[in-house]
Amino acid sequence: MKFSVNREQIVGPLQQIARIIDKRQACTILSNVLLQCRDSKLVITATDLEVKIVIQLNLNDIRVEGNITLDARKVLDICRLLPTGSDIHFDLEGDKINLSSGSCTYILNTLPADDFPEFNHTEADTCFIVNAGKLKGGLDKTAFCMAINSERNYLNGIEMTINDSMLKLVASDGNRLAVYKEDIGSTGLNAKIIVPKKAVQELSCLLDGLEEDVEIRVSRNTLEALYKNVVFSSKLVADKFPNFDRIVNQLFLKPIIVDRGLLKDSIKRVEVLSNEKYKGVSFDIKSASLKISTDNPEHDEAEEDLVVDYHGDPISIAFNAKYMLDAVNNIDGKDVKMTVAENTSVCFIEGQSDSLFWYLVMPMRI
Numbered sequence: 001m002k003f004s005v006n007r008e009q010i011v012g013p014l015q016q017i018a019r020i021i022d023k024r025q026a027c028t029i030l031s032n033v034l035l036q037c038r039d040s041k042l043v044i045t046a047t048d049l050e051v052k053i054v055i056q057l058n059l060n061d062i063r064v065e066g067n068i069t070l071d072a073r074k075v076l077d078i079c080r081l082l083p084t085g086s087d088i089h090f091d092l093e094g095d096k097i098n099l100s101s102g103s104c105t106y107i108l109n110t111l112p113a114d115d116f117p118e119f120n121h122t123e124a125d126t127c128f129i130v131n132a133g134k135l136k137g138g139l140d141k142t143a144f145c146m147a148i149n150s151e152r153n154y155l156n157g158i159e160m161t162i163n164d165s166m167l168k169l170v171a172s173d174g175n176r177l178a179v180y181k182e183d184i185g186s187t188g189l190n191a192k193i194i195v196p197k198k199a200v201q202e203l204s205c206l207l208d209g210l211e212e213d214v215e216i217r218v219s220r221n222t223l224e225a226l227y228k229n230v231v232f233s234s235k236l237v238a239d240k241f242p243n244f245d246r247i248v249n250q251l252f253l254k255p256i257i258v259d260r261g262l263l264k265d266s267i268k269r270v271e272v273l274s275n276e277k278y279k280g281v282s283f284d285i286k287s288a289s290l291k292i293s294t295d296n297p298e299h300d301e302a303e304e305d306l307v308v309d310y311h312g313d314p315i316s317i318a319f320n321a322k323y324m325l326d327a328v329n330n331i332d333g334k335d336v337k338m339t340v341a342e343n344t345s346v347c348f349i350e351g352q353s354d355s356l357f358w359y360l361v362m363p364m365r366i
Helices: 007-018 072-081 132-145 197-206 260-271 321-330
Strands: 002-006 032-038 041-047 051-058 062-064 066-071 087-093 096-101 104-111 126-131 157-163 166-172 176-183 190-196 213-218 222-227 230-235 256-259 280-286 289-295 301-307 315-320 335-340 347-351 357-361
Touching (some): 002 007, 007 041, 007 051, 007 087, 032 062, 051 197, 066 072, 072 096, 072 104, 126 132, 132 157, 132 166, 132 176, 132 213, 132 321, 132 357, 176 321, 190 197, 190 230, 197 222, 197 230, 256 260, 260 280, 260 301, 260 321, 260 335, 280 321, 315 321, 321 347, 321 357
Antiparallel strands (some): 002 062, 002 087, 041 051, 087 096, 126 213, 157 166, 157 190, 166 176, 213 222, 280 289, 289 301, 335 347
């Protein structure tokens, strides 16, 4: 194998590839990237057996075709640190590959391409096109609610539902819930899957062109996203997401309308003196007034009053400050609408004029 490539052409793809590779791989070849030269193209592949990225580059200078694998982070670091505009020459000799550029030469060990693991998936039975900006927006507005290593595996990801023209994304860690809905145009499809946490994070990073389209292919056990010159694949979570309709479909008190910026800043200031372990803050709401307060085991106290648009019975409820801030930070628009359930079991949070995204948070005792 012998080819040349410009530094700017290969560094970006190698950075995308390197993100999915865990430095602590038990199997050495999983730390490697597969390079395949054929038909005037360089195909770069990496996988951790749960996620796979394949990137295709058009090359004008392939002198000898071939396949090989080499350490992904080493080749990335070498290429990244070379001067801007450099041409990099790859020359395979036996089981080593020479990387050269100008007066620089590097010799790296390789492993055979035949040893690179297969990423098994079944043929897609559902396929639809969605705007990359809309999909990225939905992922970013829900991903923060995913659980971290929950024993309930279905919480370690995002539920993606396609129902004809409606794309719905749902994430929860058991204490809060985020829902994003977007009209993507008629697809005639009806499907529901759970995309795992790592795939959600990597797919969001990949979608950098807000006006581009991405093709989503879903099979029984995998999701594929075809975007620009990249094919992204991920195993799916083999489980079912719980039905949250009972929580949503209950009686709620009158809504509280509050300025988003003022609410965010007040929570951040009051949180400073909250219990470091629980981060609890109290919301005491009455006609036209919201008092946010907290204290801690050192007997420090904080209290702030906000003017709100509310005309109902008094409400006293407490929340994890981080959960509230996550919701408020992701709400678009000037005002936030908060609606508390009659039994104060949950608070419904959304933008006053934006129904694409909404958020539920469970109260806490402090």
